[in-house]
Amino acid sequence: MTVLGVDPGITHLGLGVVREEGKTFHFLHAEVVKTRADEPAPARVGRLYERLEETARRYGVEAIAVEEQFFYRQNELAFKVGWAMGAVFLVAHGLGVPVFGYGPMQVKRALVGHGHADKESVARMVARFLSLKEAPREDHATDALAIALTHLFHARLGPKPL
Amino acid sequence: MTVLGVDPGITHLGLGVVREEGKTFHFLHAEVVKTRADEPAPARVGRLYERLEETARRYGVEAIAVEEQFFYRQNELAFKVGWAMGAVFLVAHGLGVPVFGYGPMQVKRALVGHGHADKESVARMVARFLSLKEAPREDHATDALAIALTHLFHARLGPKPL
Ligand SMILES: [Mg+2]
Numbered sequence: 174m175t176v177l178g179v180d181p182g183i184t185h186l187g188l189g190v191v192r193e194e195g196k197t198f199h200f201l202h203a204e205v206v207k208t209r210a211d212e213p214a215p216a217r218v219g220r221l222y223e224r225l226e227e228t229a230r231r232y233g234v235e236a237i238a239v240e241e242q243f244f245y246r247q248n249e250l251a252f253k254v255g256w257a258m259g260a261v262f263l264v265a266h267g268l269g270v271p272v273f274g275y276g277p278m279q280v281k282r283a284l285v286g287h288g289h290a291d292k293e294s295v296a297r298m299v300a301r302f303l304s305l306k307e308a309p310r311e312d313h314a315t316d317a318l319a320i321a322l323t324h325l326f327h328a329r330l331g332p333k334p335l
Numbered sequence: 336m337t338v339l340g341v342d343p344g345i346t347h348l349g350l351g352v353v354r355e356e357g358k359t360f361h362f363l364h365a366e367v368v369k370t371r372a373d374e375p376a377p378a379r380v381g382r383l384y385e386r387l388e389e390t391a392r393r394y395g396v397e398a399i400a401v402e403e404q405f406f407y408r409q410n411e412l413a414f415k416v417g418w419a420m421g422a423v424f425l426v427a428h429g430l431g432v433p434v435f436g437y438g439p440m441q442v443k444r445a446l447v448g449h450g451h452a453d454k455e456s457v458a459r460m461v462a463r464f465l466s467l468k469e470a471p472r473e474d475h476a477t478d479a480l481a482i483a484l485t486h487l488f489h490a491r492l493g494p495k496p497l
Contacts, residue, residue, distance in 0.1 A: 215425070
């Protein structure tokens with residue numbers, strides 16, 4: 174099973190692809206797609222869509238897992254993360270792939286064992302599960318891999334897609 | 336100039352197409368696209384995308400105008416309106432068409448002359464500008480036409496696209 178993890182955002186969108194084979198997890202890809210506030214919004218969302226779509230297609234992704242924040246400090250932030258989510262859902266729709274959402278606490282619990290783990294502990298566990306020397310340098314890429322792993326840990330429990 | 340007005344939302348998305356020729360405004364189309372909360376999110380956003388895209392293409396739309404709320408009662412609402420905005424931006428990106436945003440006060444001011452007009456006054460002016468007996472029955476369709484008209488009233492001022 175191959176999963177695309179997404180840490181959604183409009184200025185930074187983290188992508189991470191993990192494949193589970195038997196009992197091992199393979200790191201396939203991680204990147205952070207960046208857009209600038211001075212670019213037209215259609216071009217920004219367009220680039221997110223294109224990178225998501227190309228990545229999902231290239232690795233034959235069977236599920237997409239996204240980090241869902243339930244509280245945003247600002248409405249405007251929630252709104253703009255929503256733009257990125259629109260792109261995620263349209264890629265999923267086009268490829269016929271389900272999307273699953275996990276909150277930050279669920280991610281920490283799945284990787285470290287408790288919901289209040291710090292970023293460093295999560296990054297260490299991402300590296301360990303994927304047999305990497307260290308987690309990617311960019312936080313949002315590590316976050317995306319953590320979300321993909323979270324879905325793989327939950328997949329047998331039959332989570333409900335968004 | 337042909338404009339697609341959009342009242343964005345995930346359960347109800349209003350679409351309205353208006354063409355300006357010389358000094359007259361022609362009503363071309365209005366509809367409300369509906370999705371249900373029990374449908375998978377990718378299918379919901381997919382349907383919005385498809386209706387937006389088909390409508391923009393059919394009428395040779397040259398600009399898209401959306402109503403922008405700046406305050407939402409809830410983060411979750413802002414987030415989900417964001418999903419619909421993602422679809423709007425991707426349609427615009429695909430067709431190479433700019434997107435313009437107008438707040439509710441700007442729409443009321445453009446149509447009625449002041450920012451605190453009630454819904455009925457806005458609907459009456461939509462019908463009048465478009466030479467319709469009455470505005471569409473569905474509020475979100477009327478809102479979408481009002482937004483399209485607002486853009487036509489502002490277009491000569493060279494508004495900045497999103
Ligand atoms: Mg992150």
